[in-house]
Amino acid sequence: MISTPLMYALVLAAALQTAAGALTLPLRGDDLASDERYNAGVHTGGIQAQGKDIGARRRVSDTDWSVLKAGTSDRKVVNNWIVYGKPFYAMASGTVVGCWRNAPENIPGSLNALYKPGLKFAGGGNHLWILQDDGAYALYAHTQPGSIPAALCPHNAQLFTGNSGKGASPDIEPEVRVTNGARVNAGQFLGRIGNSGSSTAPHLHVHLEKGGQPVAMTFERGLTTPFTGEKASLDGPWTPLAGQKFPEASVLFWPPRPAGTLTFNGIRQADYQRLVEHLADSGVMPRLITCAANGATYNSTWVPAQGQWASFHGMSAAQAAEKQLSYTHQGYTRTSLYTCGAATVAVWRK
Numbered sequence: 067m068i069s070t071p072l073m074y075a076l077v078l079a080a081a082l083q084t085a086a087g088a089l090t091l092p093l094r095g096d097d098l099a100s101d102e103r104y105n106a107g108v109h110t111g112g113i114q115a116q117g118k119d120i121g122a123r124r125r126v127s128d129t130d131w132s133v134l135k136a137g138t139s140d141r142k143v144v145n146n147w148i149v150y151g152k153p154f155y156a157m158a159s160g161t162v163v164g165c166w167r168n169a170p171e172n173i174p175g176s177l178n179a180l181y182k183p184g185l186k187f188a189g190g191g192n193h194l195w196i197l198q199d200d201g202a203y204a205l206y207a208h209t210q211p212g213s214i215p216a217a218l219c220p221h222n223a224q225l226f227t228g229n230s231g232k233g234a235s236p237d238i239e240p241e242v243r244v245t246n247g248a249r250v251n252a253g254q255f256l257g258r259i260g261n262s263g264s265s266t267a268p269h270l271h272v273h274l275e276k277g278g279q280p281v282a283m284t285f286e287r288g289l290t291t292p293f294t295g296e297k298a299s300l301d302g303p304w305t306p307l308a309g310q311k312f313p314e315a316s317v318l319f320w321p322p323r324p325a326g327t328l329t330f331n332g333i334r335q336a337d338y339q340r341l342v343e344h345l346a347d348s349g350v351m352p353r354l355i356t357c358a359a360n361g362a363t364y365n366s367t368w369v370p371a372q373g374q375w376a377s378f379h380g381m382s383a384a385q386a387a388e389k390q391l392s393y394t395h396q397g398y399t400r401t402s403l404y405t406c407g408a409a410t411v412a413v414w415r416k
Contacts, residue, residue, distance in 0.1 A: 160250055167257075
């Protein structure tokens with residue numbers, strides 16, 4: 067993926083090559099508003115050392131971000147948090163081996179009065195343990211009460227009836243364990259992010275462990291940008307994960323959206339390039355792009371990517387002619403061309 071400092075940009079994409087065993091991010095880009103991104107940082111040590119606590123942020127201005135929805139200010143109201151209620155999905159296929167779905171929720175900034183570790187409900191609150199087909203155990207924790215489907219979790223009580231008796235890794239409480247659990251497919255809906263268990267602010271906790279050791283998570287798609295000091299530009303720069311380990315740093319991240327036929331209308335020129343990078347990372351390519359008002363806005367239709375493709379927007383007539391000559395010599399065919407005033411946008415494929 068290459069971008070130029072001019073008012074047009076180029077993307078070349080082939081079938082994405084990722085590391086064997088790369089996971090699917092547990093969040094999706096189409097669940098975010100245009101000014102929202104997820105965030106994660108460095109987790110504590112021990113068995114959860116490679117885990118992530120995932121929140122969401124809304125861009126307020128420039129490089130400033132908020133955890134709260136626009137028009138709200140009270141951090142003690144759980145529904146004010148952007149991340150609260152966002153859906154999450156399975157990182158890999160596997161089998162449910164533990165779960166809880168109706169533990170009470172916390173007011174942000176404090177723990178529920180009933181929470182005593184291992185006595186009334188688990189530290190994960192409402193959570194899922196999934197034994198992945200690769201042999202790693204995945205924990206998804208702190209979800210909304212009742213949001214984990216009953217088909218995935220047979221435990222409907224609010225509180226434990228006895229005491230905890232957690233053993234060796236994975237440390238699944240006895241009342242949480244599931245036998246002959248449901249099968250889960252990668253990308254399947256698992257529940258909604260909440261604030262249950264040992265959580266004082268809405269977030270999703272995820273980690274992998276195997277043989278009593280933490281397991282690093284590598285993801286096939288997704289974009290990240292540093293979030294040092296909780297500052298970042300909406301324009302990134304965004305770096306593709308592309309099968310690499312999730313950064314051990316504070317980052318904003320932009321998960322891919324499911325590949326398919328996607329349509330975007332009225333996208334401002336200032337927002338269009340970052341959308342192109344996000345969609346390319348999602349495994350789709352442009353089929354048709356049009357513009358209006360000399361390239362002030364763009365309409366585009368995207369389809370699952372096949373082969374290599376290139377697209378420029380905001381080109382002058384001379385630049386468009388130059389690119390057509392260059393790409394024709396490289397064996398590309400121009401499949402979309404549109405001019406609005408002094409601006410031209412085009413797509414080439416081979």
